[in-house]
Amino acid sequence: MVGFVRKLSLAWCLVVISVGLIGPAHAASPDPSLAAKINAATFEVVIPKEVNDPLIYEKPLPLDLLPYQERTDKYFSVGTAFSLGNNRYVTAGHVLMVGIGDLTGPPALRDANGHVYAIDKILKFSLQQDFVMFSLKEQPGNVSLDTNIKPAVNSVVYAVGNALGTGVVIRDGLYTSDTPEEENGRWKWMRFSAAASPGNSGGPLLDQDGKVIGVVLMKSANENLNYALPISEVLNAPDKLAVMDKRMSYQLDVLDYDQNGNFKAQFPLPKSYDDFSATYLKLQNAYNEQQLKALLQQQAGDLFPHGAGSRQILHDTPELSLFPELIVHNRSGQWGYAGRELNRVPLSGNGYVASGYVGHNFLMHLRRPDDMKASVFYGDPKAMMDLVLKTGYWYRQVGPEKIKITSMGKPTTDTTYTDSWQRHWKVFIWPQPHINGEVVVFALPVTDGYAIMMRINPSMVTHDSLIDMKALTDFFNVDYGGTLAQWKEFLSDKSLLPEVLKDTHIDFDYGKRFGYDSSSINFSYPASLQTIGPDNLLSVGVGYYQKNDKFVLEAGYVQIRLNNTDPDRISIRRHVAPSADLDDNYKQNWGKLLHKQHPYDGVAYNDGDEMDIASVIDAPANDAPAELYTAFYGTQGTHKPEDMKAKLDLITQQFKLKSH
Structure with missing residues (x-):
């Protein structure tokens, strides 16, 4: 997918697509009047940056190292959208879904003059076809794009989008072929050779007359071609309905097999973006919970x-291992221990942080410093996380510099969880607004400190991490x-x-x-x-x-x-x-x-x-x-x-x- 998302500075990265290649140079560019119309009907999709950063750093962030536009912009640019008229706007589904669970605010549209328009209602949505149609609370103007539902293969096309988050550009190429959708051929993707960069997701694919023939979505993994959804699929999709019908796999880090199924649901529209997001997340979370339950039930005997x-x-006999491990199933059908100490950072007072990982999980043994009272250590999650941050593993990338995070403050979630072995975990969540992520920590009190299981994930999937990690506690050995x-x-x-x-x-x-x-x-x-x-x-x-x-x-x-x-x-x-x-x-x-x-x-x-x-x-x-x-x-x-x-x-x- 070709969405341009904010840069991430931690261990995970929300990447939507790699850069496409430049298309053929022989096609003519649109004339100035057509180009002006295209630009007026095409918008950036933006998400506001954090206003109040809860993190504390080793020194003030050297924002002057960033390009002028990036450091002065109050928004992250995440994709492209376009107008079809009558207060109907279209973008890729994955572009608007970048904002689901966002910690800084909902997505909006921004025109070439920098004016930002709030989304009013979600009108159509298809998860499997990856598009969304919506309206705006304030109309940018009367300019919109016409459509062509029967484009000719091998004709000239223009890919329009917010390439690399630096403004809308128009690039030419050819509409080369069609290829069936992967699951069961319910529709055909359009393949085209015009360049598409991160940020192009959701932008229009136009014919030589400037009419929309498709929605730019993704890059082919194996060839120098990009993919678009035919605009006819958007226009013919049912009105006032959000549809989810997509094959998905569910995987648990201790198992060597996946649970496959179809995420199939729908709900009525229109809805505000907040209501749409909440409804979608509720259905997705319920589906993932069902998949996890089915996976565990299916393999219950083993x-x-x-x-x-x-x-x-x-x-x-137990190993006397103070470093935490996960008990994992291997392909030979045996259960064994996975996870070992890969690094150790000393702290004051004989304390240390030993770290490693298994699957998606950081594993740590945090030994409490002798000079820190047990009541403070076990009772203050900020103090505990401040010790973990002394490792220097967590930082914020600012231009060429990596600025260490020294404190995350108090967690937004502080609860407990008891696993099937009757061990009592402390569960904490810390927000990371600058990457729209959250740090999820399961900390098990042990004699000399904590045995820790940790994930850093997009905020949209925090619920998935929580149910995963709760299940993993039953396979956690220390x-x-x-x-x-x-x-x-x-x-x-x-x-x-x-x-x-x-x-x-x-x-x-x-x-x-x-x-x-x-x-x-x-x-x-x-x-x-x-x-x-x-x-x-x-x-x-x-x-x-x-x-x-x-x-x-x-x-x-x-x-x-x-x-x-x-x-x-x-x-x-x-x-x-x-x-x-x-x-x-x-x-x-x-x-x-x-x-x-x-x-x-x-x-x-x-x-x-x-x-x-x-x-x-x-x-x-x-x-x-x-x-x-x-x-x-x-x-x-x-x-x-x-x-x-x-x-x-x-x-x-x-x-x-x-x-x-």
């Missing part, structure tokens, strides 16, 4: 944690870890806790003892085993376990490290008996557990420059237990085997397995 492809994750000091603060605020940690009690007395008590296990040890201080690192890996006919999130791996650099560590791990269809690696490891074979035999061994020891705790007498627990102790250097065994005994002797 969606994680159901189906054979889930069994590896269900039988693996473990919990932090210092004992952080755990103390985190567990004290019950509103932050997921269900898996609601019954977890951590009891410690610095320099004396440590105790861990959950709904599954209880253990403790004295400071003679490991020094106990506020900088000890406690990590709780949560896994997915089946209980009768339900799947629940429970702790499966508890590890306490002396600090971030010392390898001295203690851990308790939960192991699940493998199902019959798992490979031999699972079964062999389970056999070692059942028979207390190395490394689970309670005998110390060297592993590089450290010494380790592990044992199965209270292995049952029968040969078919559903679960087993192991205790582990590792420390740097070489130590006497009997001393290592005594250390391990300090863990196992105080371990209690509760009934499940």
Whole structure:
């Protein structure tokens, strides 16, 4: 599509078409009187720029770097429209839809003298044919274009439009051929060789007499030709009706297949632009919700944690991954973890922002700086986002410069969402008026900060992002870890806790003892085993376990490290008996557990420059237990085997397995 849209400076870009190529030069230009008529009947489609920018930047925006017209214009130019007379104006549907959900104001028309005309009513609309007819509240004049519904192939044509947003131009070429519409050939597109640049969308395609034969819409992806909708399709379309009948695909980032369907609906016109936009969005949002529901229902039997492809994750010990991941389905039919830390930016007070991505989603682990109070961090979304912005990833492009955004202020949306695993998310939306976009953030409180899923999207599709991201929370995997000091603060605020940690009690007395008590296990040890201080690192890996006919999130791996650099560590791990269809690696490891074979035999061994020891705790007498627990102790250097065994005994002797 050939619409000229505002430049975007973040990770996404609302692009409507790439630039077409210059058409043949042999056709004559229209005579001056005809050119004057064409210009008088052709208009820019514009959207107002933001007046009050909610963003704060590292320095004043150097707007003097922009071309004079761009920096002084109060509007963004997004396309072209033309007059057919009797207060009827036509443009491409996608041009007017750029303004749906716009954060700065509705689209309008602007003539060559700079006068702006407000849209009054939407009169006709077709999503599939990509056109809209509308009226204006104030009439620009009496000049309009005549139509020709039977143009001749290979005749001279003129493509008229607001090329590159710098004013209406007339360029010549040939009407070369027709080609059927892609879905089922309901009509034929006109193909022409006249140049069409971004901004031409919605402009008229004229014959050599200046009569409208089509509406310029898009560029061919594979050849040097552009496409127009025959004007007869606009004229013959039903009056006073908006029609949606278009094939669309719905995709969720964790699945390797799409849900295909037809967005089919209609509603009566005329309507004001605001009412039209609201009605259209309501129908589109309902359709997308239906598609998402159908996609999930269709695959319900195989969606994680159901189906054979889930069994590896269900039988693996949690990874102790503090960086968030999505559980995704691959083409081999298996579910696995996707997402890894690609970059890390340090913050003050030992804080940092680690980032990566999966599909359309930024994934982040934001560690709270030690010098920021937990109440401020978890209670003030502005403060949280200001920390994320310290990465410098978010900026506004002004000419050749990238000006960092340092604050987005308070979000316009601040709500909560509870996923199926009973984790409580904070949901925030920040507007970005300069790109007509919004930042959508799902922030899950974790022990040392937030695990974050984020999108930056056109405001028109924010609803789609919200329903997508709510669905994705059920496939979001992250473990919990932090210092004992952080755990103390985190567990004290019950509103932050997921269900898996609601019954977890951590009891410690610095320099004396440590105790861990959950709904599954209880253990403790004295400071003679490991020094106990506020900088000890406690990590709780949560896994997915089946209980009768339900799947629940429970702790499966508890590890306490002396600090971030010392390898001295203690851990308790939960192991699940493998199902019959798992490979031999699972079964062999389970056999070692059942028979207390190395490394689970309670005998110390060297592993590089450290010494380790592990044992199965209270292995049952029968040969078919559903679960087993192991205790582990590792420390740097070489130590006497009997001393290592005594250390391990300090863990196992105080371990209690509760009934499940």
